[in-house]
Amino acid sequence: MEPIGIIVKRESSLAEEVALKVVKVLDSFNVKFLIEENVEYKSLSDYSKFNLQDYVPEKLIVIGGDGTLLRTLLKIQDKTPIIMGVRAGKRGFLLDVERYEVEERVKDFLHGRYKVIEYPRLSVYANNRKLYCILNDSVVISKMAKMVRLTVSIDGQTAMRIDGDGVVVSTTVGSTAYGLSAGGPIIDPRLNVILVVPLNPVQLHLRPIVIPGDSLIEISLTAQSNEAYLSLDGQIVEELRPGSTIAIGPCPISVRIARFRWWENFYEKLYTRVLTYW
């Protein structure tokens, strides 16, 4: 059996603590594992390391928040490991396993007691250059707090002219993240759709748009626009000048996540997360 890869959020004593629990269970079953070399915790320094650029194990355990998982996925674009996510932090909607149950779930992971859920991704191009496949969202957003002007077309039809902060294009799974905060609807996880949400537009009549998951979306900054960032799954990857174009379409390679609690009430989980006490 191939070694399991372990990826741990940085600068989080909580994530370190969870990682030690995981390591202990793996050791007790004599399962080989490698720790991603960016992980700097002293308590994990004696274990063998791996580098995601060089080698992607078939099974990954990701410990941290949604950001940790999304950053990992940006690095392993064409590989499709099965990923077990363990939440060690405030937000972790994509991560299935809670800290208190981590030992049991690692055993389940080793013995195949889980369901693999495939999540579609979207492929993003900037100025005709292929960038990444994303799991959550692609955001065009004002760089210096100055209004950007852009046009959004969907399968060749002009759908929005936005003078404002920018636009979010999100997958179904990403719709509960930034898209929801920006005014988008809740989207049932069983649907394969894309959500397009304008960010604070001057055009008050604009509304979020829900389109088929295989649509082609083109975003153009007009010549009069201020500069913008392109942020993919939470990472700024480009600065966009006036006249830039972004194209977004289906990505051929999905993401595979191990789910241990797929029967949960989606709405309860969602609202509990956003209902921070006033």
Added chain:
Amino acid sequence: MEPIGIIVKRESSLAEEVALKVVKVLDSFNVKFLIEENVEYKSLSDYSKFNLQDYVPEKLIVIGGDGTLLRTLLKIQDKTPIIMGVRAGKRGFLLDVERYEVEERVKDFLHGRYKVIEYPRLSVYANNRKLYCILNDSVVISKMAKMVRLTVSIDGQTAMRIDGDGVVVSTTVGSTAYGLSAGGPIIDPRLNVILVVPLNPVQLHLRPIVIPGDSLIEISLTAQSNEAYLSLDGQIVEELRPGSTIAIGPCPISVRIARFRWWENFYEKLYTRVLTYW
């Protein structure tokens, strides 16, 4: 060839005028037609009549607004005529043909130069009694301007508790009507989904929800709720007491509409309609 049925909006001189144009074209081609007997215009009084309860022609020409079409559909639940809609009034998103082109489009309709689009409907039950299949939306709404309390579950999962004016459940095609005014997103006409929108809820965190088109939705008025109306495609069909339940699921029989301009920009059509000058 079977006679064509003609249905005309009442108390609208505009609709009457359009109907006369339609009749003239049909006469000039020696095509038989019948006029729905509720139509009371003197200028149409000499033509043969039909009653939708007794007989549904295979082809219908509906002249008026969206309301005229929706009321017609409520009456012909199990029949599936091909319907040509002519707009004679302010709102007519479902109706394809404009007044100025009506003669040309009637000829197209006679000669088969159109595309039949099938629109899924939803089947609505109140307190376990089957009511109707709807094309646009099912609305539970406060009867006497007093707060209703209800629970919405989706495929068995509780999704919303609403203390407010009620809830809208809309098809894709209905999503551009009341659902949009009530805060829902714009939904691409190619998707087969259901939109659930809470109406002015006290629970400020609630958001519209988009779910698969074959979902089962259950709405329960709590024992403490005030009374509500159930309005299907714009017609009040029931008064709902506390404790009532509404169930909404797929309807086996779709609606068939003749489309003459299916290449139009959906977004342009939509926004033009709502952008009444301030």
Added chain:
Amino acid sequence: MEPIGIIVKRESSLAEEVALKVVKVLDSFNVKFLIEENVEYKSLSDYSKFNLQDYVPEKLIVIGGDGTLLRTLLKIQDKTPIIMGVRAGKRGFLLDVERYEVEERVKDFLHGRYKVIEYPRLSVYANNRKLYCILNDSVVISKMAKMVRLTVSIDGQTAMRIDGDGVVVSTTVGSTAYGLSAGGPIIDPRLNVILVVPLNPVQLHLRPIVIPGDSLIEISLTAQSNEAYLSLDGQIVEELRPGSTIAIGPCPISVRIARFRWWENFYEKLYTRVLTYW
């Protein structure tokens, strides 16, 4: 000293229980009191009664929810008793005293240990006939779930054309009630303003409007509108036909409420109330 009037919500064993506690404290201090004659609880049947139409005591204790208080105020338009409100139910934003502390607060009320807060009201006219002064809101709302069409002008300037469910005009104190659910902002209780919120308009660009507390608002149903209700502080008082006009302006007589906890965090109180667990 004049007797204190006691008004109790009907059909609520909770309100009855609180009323008995209040009566006990008043008895122990030998304070005279009268119970409003609509109160039908057997446990309160032996006490002397009064009728609000005939006689309004200078001090009132209102036990129930916001609705109980608002209905009381509609009956005593020109009188200005000092009102102590005790919450016995789910919603009671206007009512200061909680059940657990009711004995202590009644003593405070008797001994003058409270602050009288004056709340401005709005005067409402329908078709040039004076109706009532309201504390919370005046709502024009569709009668039969059919679109109403109306125009709103503010101090003579046309401000909104609404095709939708209607419009809410609310005082500052009412802005945390229906106006907030309908999409209005939170308004600081120190401001004397009026909030105008369109209800689910087809015109997607419309937004809530905040105007000075002494503005004159005129609402006209167009000739093409469907019928509407006029609901004042939660009570339907008129049916409005097409062409009807509503005028709303300042009311010369304010409401006087005894406040025992005016130092509370307004925002905490507000959000705690609306954050029903998902």
Added chain:
Amino acid sequence: MEPIGIIVKRESSLAEEVALKVVKVLDSFNVKFLIEENVEYKSLSDYSKFNLQDYVPEKLIVIGGDGTLLRTLLKIQDKTPIIMGVRAGKRGFLLDVERYEVEERVKDFLHGRYKVIEYPRLSVYANNRKLYCILNDSVVISKMAKMVRLTVSIDGQTAMRIDGDGVVVSTTVGSTAYGLSAGGPIIDPRLNVILVVPLNPVQLHLRPIVIPGDSLIEISLTAQSNEAYLSLDGQIVEELRPGSTIAIGPCPISVRIARFRWWENFYEKLYTRVLTYW
């Protein structure tokens, strides 16, 4: 009579053309004027110049968009010239005069045929250091498209905890700019209030808040927050690290604008501006 100062938007042939018209009228009346030295148009190069840092004339003519005016005001913090604004560009809500009428209005300006409107400003402090008085808005906004976490308190009461893009604090006059795009209400220009709007918060229950114009607002970035910009009237003036605090309160010095059309319908002007054709 003191010379009139003229300020012209840069890199706009439209603004240059309008400036030449203004100069011609002033010349014909033998009125002295100076042109701000940053203005680089060749056609204006022969006229005497002035520098806003050294000298602020008692009367200013500002030609351009709202941004031109706001940048001018940031430079002349303590001076209170009477400002005539001429719109030469897309957005110019603060600027009263249209191009077609500029000659007539300059004559009106010379002969005192206008009304001076005083607009309150807000004073902004960052980390206890006084920055500027602003006319429109103070925006704390994410620097690198990563979530900021902040707390907003109003007169000492915690009012919002925001995990999102940031927060807008706007004056009445600024409420029709960014605050409106971000979901705030329309505020009547006669009110002196402050509008606080959260930017895309994870906390879905948050709503815009309207507070008295003399309130003290404190915004704190938590220790866990990502970095933010502080943008005052559209100009980034600070980078804010976690733990930073912003304080906003009344500014003793108002802005004085000459108004030539104060009788206009505010709502018509507003909606016409935002109703860009779909």
